[in-house]
Amino acid sequence: MTARADELAANLATVRDRMARACGEASRDPGEVDLIVVTKFFPASDVRVLADLGVTDVGENRHQEAEAKAAECADLGLRWHFIGGLQSNKAAAVARYADVVESVDRVKLVAGLDRGAAERGRDVEVLVQVSLDGPGAEHRAGVDPAALLDLVEVVVGADHLVLRGLMAVAPVGVDPADAFARLAAMRADVLTRAPEATWLSAGMSGDLEQAVQAGATHVRVGSAVLGSRPQVK
Numbered sequence: 001m002t003a004r005a006d007e008l009a010a011n012l013a014t015v016r017d018r019m020a021r022a023c024g025e026a027s028r029d030p031g032e033v034d035l036i037v038v039t040k041f042f043p044a045s046d047v048r049v050l051a052d053l054g055v056t057d058v059g060e061n062r063h064q065e066a067e068a069k070a071a072e073c074a075d076l077g078l079r080w081h082f083i084g085g086l087q088s089n090k091a092a093a094v095a096r097y098a099d100v101v102e103s104v105d106r107v108k109l110v111a112g113l114d115r116g117a118a119e120r121g122r123d124v125e126v127l128v129q130v131s132l133d134g135p136g137a138e139h140r141a142g143v144d145p146a147a148l149l150d151l152v153e154v155v156v157g158a159d160h161l162v163l164r165g166l167m168a169v170a171p172v173g174v175d176p177a178d179a180f181a182r183l184a185a186m187r188a189d190v191l192t193r194a195p196e197a198t199w200l201s202a203g204m205s206g207d208l209e210q211a212v213q214a215g216a217t218h219v220r221v222g223s224a225v226l227g228s229r230p231q232v233k
C-alpha cells in the first residue's frame with residue numbers, strides 16, 4: 001500500500017471503531033449506522049483508495065467538483081451523496097449523477113431535481129435538510145422546522161424522487177446532543193406523513209457519537225478520515 005493508503009486505512013479504522021463504540025453505548029446494532037466519507041477538496045485518487053478499503057458511500061458539497069469526481073470514479077460503483085448548498089438552476093444537473101441528494105431545503109429545488117432524475121431514467125433519493133439553528137439565529141442552510149412538513153409533501157409528490165428522511169448539521173456553539181434530539185423529534189413528525197422516510201443523516205467528525213446516540217442512521221465524516229481540508233476561499 002502507498003503511504004496515503006496506509007493513512008486512510010488507519011483513519012478509517014479509527015472512525016469505524018468510534019462508530020461501533022457509540023452504537024454499543026446507545027445499545028444499537030452497528031449495522032444500523034452507515035458511514036458516508038466526505039471527500040470534498042480531496043482528489044479522485046483518494047476516492048479510489050477509499051473504495052478499495054471498502055467505502056461504499058461518498059459525500060460532496062460542490063456541484064462542479066462532485067460532477068467531475070463522480071465521472072472520474074464511475075467505474076467504482078459508489079453511491080454519491082450531494083450534501084452541499086444547492087442552486088435551483090443546478091438541481092437538475094446534480095440529480096444526473098447524485099444517488100442521494102441530502103441538502104433539499106426548499107420547494108424551489110424539487111422540480112429541477114425531479115426533471116434531472118427523469119432524464120437520467122432513475123429515481124433519486126432525497127433527504128430534506130432542516131435547520132437546527134435556534135429562533136433568531138443567523139440563517140444557515142436547512143428548512144425552518146415550521147416549514148418542514150410542507151416541503152415533505154412536495155418531495156413526496158415528485159414522481160422521480162424518493163424521500164428517505166432528514167439531514168442536519170449541528171450549529172456551532174450549541175450542544176450537538178440537544179440539536180440532534182430536536183432533529184429526532186422532527187423525524188418522528190415526518191414519519192407520520194412518510195413512514196418510509198426513516199433515514200437520519202447527522203453527525204460529522206466532531207460529533208458522530210452524539211448523532212448515533214440520537215438515532216442517526218448515517219454519519220458524514222470528512223476530516224477524521226482524509227485529514228484537514230486545504231484552507232481555500
Ligand SMILES: *Cc1c(COP(=O)(O)O)cnc(C)c1O
Pocket residue numbers: 038040061083084169203204205206220221222223224
Ligand atoms: C464537510 C461536511 C461534512 C464533514 O465534515 P467533517 O467535520 O470534516 O467531518 C459533513 N456534512 C456536511 C454537510 C459537510 O459540508
